[in-house]
Amino acid sequence: MMLSVKDISIGYNGRMVLHDLGFTLERGQTLAILGPNGVGKTTLLRCINGMLKPKTGAVLVEGADLFGMRAGEIARRLGYVAQRSEAGRMTAFDAVLLGRKPHIHWNASVADLKKVSAALDQLDLGHLALRYIDEMSGGELQKVCIARAMVQEPSVLLLDEPTSSLDLKNQLEILRLIRHVVHEHKLAAVMTMHDLNMAFRFSDAFIFIKDGRVLHYGRNEDLTPDMIHEVYEVPVEIIQHRGQMVVFPRLERKQEQEALTGRHAHGGDFHTHNTE
Numbered sequence: 001m002m003l004s005v006k007d008i009s010i011g012y013n014g015r016m017v018l019h020d021l022g023f024t025l026e027r028g029q030t031l032a033i034l035g036p037n038g039v040g041k042t043t044l045l046r047c048i049n050g051m052l053k054p055k056t057g058a059v060l061v062e063g064a065d066l067f068g069m070r071a072g073e074i075a076r077r078l079g080y081v082a083q084r085s086e087a088g089r090m091t092a093f094d095a096v097l098l099g100r101k102p103h104i105h106w107n108a109s110v111a112d113l114k115k116v117s118a119a120l121d122q123l124d125l126g127h128l129a130l131r132y133i134d135e136m137s138g139g140e141l142q143k144v145c146i147a148r149a150m151v152q153e154p155s156v157l158l159l160d161e162p163t164s165s166l167d168l169k170n171q172l173e174i175l176r177l178i179r180h181v182v183h184e185h186k187l188a189a190v191m192t193m194h195d196l197n198m199a200f201r202f203s204d205a206f207i208f209i210k211d212g213r214v215l216h217y218g219r220n221e222d223l224t225p226d227m228i229h230e231v232y233e234v235p236v237e238i239i240q241h242r243g244q245m246v247v248f249p250r251l252e253r254k255q256e257q258e259a260l261t262g263r264h265a266h267g268g269d270f271h272t273h274n275t276e
């Protein structure tokens with residue numbers, strides 16, 4: 001087993017956020033952590049990365065206890081891409097090179113520099129290598145952070161909403177790249193996401209968290225509309241389109257009619273510009 005998360009209970013200042021949460025992940029698998037805002041998805045990732053210590057429970061990476069590891073070992077085993085990243089005054093190249101730090105003993109070798117260049121190219125960032133990251137767009141910075149986690153060559157990738165600042169093309173490219181890296185290098189990946197369709201398309205299994213607990217945990221083929229309804233309190237339909245599972249909210253009859261007649265939710269008429 002690549003990653004085992006066992007009975008984690010964790011919170012802030014005595015206020016518990018997650019209770020007895022657990023899952024396992026094998027090599028080559030990607031797990032999507034899903035659930036409403038503020039439910040504790042980021043908290044869980046930060047705990048698996050050793051940044052927050054749980055009140056109870058254990059995290060095992062390839063069988064080794066995370067909370068018994070030194071920071072350097074954690075960094076060699078786990079790559080973490082935060083939801084919001086601090087953009088300091090350094091170039092994209094240097095920011096990605098920092099990902100090699102857990103592997104560098106004295107100075108960066110030619111091999112380290114080559115890995116950084118290759119990752120920048122893979123993420124289509126080659127032309128921005130010497131740009132300062134505090135002068136980058138949100139999406140460019142997000143890609144730099146993903147490149148940094150990749151050159152870290154960890155066993156487990158932890159990605160907190162990795163595509164939240166990316167346009168559609170970049171979302172697809174990044175998620176395909178993550179899937180490719182996970183399969184090719186036999187890693188495990190844990191991603192939090194709000195876009196259910198992207199999540200189910202690019203992961204193998206899911207966990208729905210609600211009210212601090214795992215409400216549903218399974219492989220994507222086990223997913224039902226009722227599970228999503230229960231978690232998000234929105235009725236949905238799931239259809240199969242060209243072998244792809246598509247989730248969409250079921251419109252209530254009244255909403256549907258309003259949408260068709262072009263009326264605002266407030267009841268006002270919707271006007272389009274007409275130059276004639």
Ligand SMILES: Nc1ncnc2c1ncn2[C@@H]1O[C@H](COP(=O)(O)OP(=O)(O)OP(=O)(O)O)[C@@H](O)[C@H]1O
Nearest residue numbers: 012013017035036037038039040041042043044083
């Ligand atoms: N540093 C902190 N100190 C105190 N409470 C915190 C801290 N960070 C998060 N929380 C609280 O813990 C709960 C879980 O937050 P978390 O960021 O893990 O949720 P999330 O599921 O990732 O949310 P979102 O989907 O909105 O990103 C929230 O109620 C949040 O307000």
